[in-house]
Amino acid sequence: MKIITQDEELAKDVTQEAFLKAYKNISNLKNKNKFGQWVFTIALNVKNDMLREKINNRNNTISLFDKDGKMQDYIIELTDFNTPEKSYEYIETIQELRKYIKELSIEEREIIILRYLDKLTYEQISEQTNVKESTLRVKALRAKAKILNKLKGYLGVKEHNSND
Structure with a gap:
């Protein structure tokens, strides 16, 4: 079961x-x-329920990423904790990010959390969810784009045009 959950305690x-x-x-x-077969089916259902609960209750932060999964340029500005204002802004940004993740569909949310918080590969996620890797990649890309667009709006980041 550890292979399926990638977490020994959860497997137990x-x-x-x-x-x-x-x-x-x-x-x-x-x-x-x-x-x-009957016990195995029960175990898979329990695993899905527990993973879903783990995802819904997660209190970790998630990195701020762009469409390619790379860290945003403005992340450095957000991590300046020398002032109370910056600390407060960071906390607010993380709260907004969590809100945007919660607005995703359950499937999109699960993919984002498994990929970026649990740091599983698409192959591992595919094995866990029985969804093709290519489908997972597309869904993750779309979910990240949704989050990124909302986050850019929240942070007031404008798109850079090459004509500027």
Whole structure:
């Protein structure tokens, strides 16, 4: 289960919860020959529920990135904590960023968190979610663009034209 969750403690929790649910619901199992498959299905559902809960309850910060996943030029300005004003601005920006992430669909949010907070590869995310890597990349790109556009509006960052 650790391979699926990429988190040993979460894997232990999933395993324990899955077997507890299986034990409580053993009377619902109609075909005893499919016990292993039945428990595995329960475990996958428990894993999905726990990951969803972990994503929804996450209090970590997320890096500020551009469409290519690179750090924004103005991040340095945001990290000047020598003044109370800068600290307050940083906290407000992170709160806005979290708000924008919460506005994404559950699927987009899950991809962003797994990719950028949990630092999983697209291959690992694909294995966990049963979604093609190419689809994940496109969805991540679109989700990042949504966040970036809202964040740029919030920060008052204007697009640079080559004609300026």
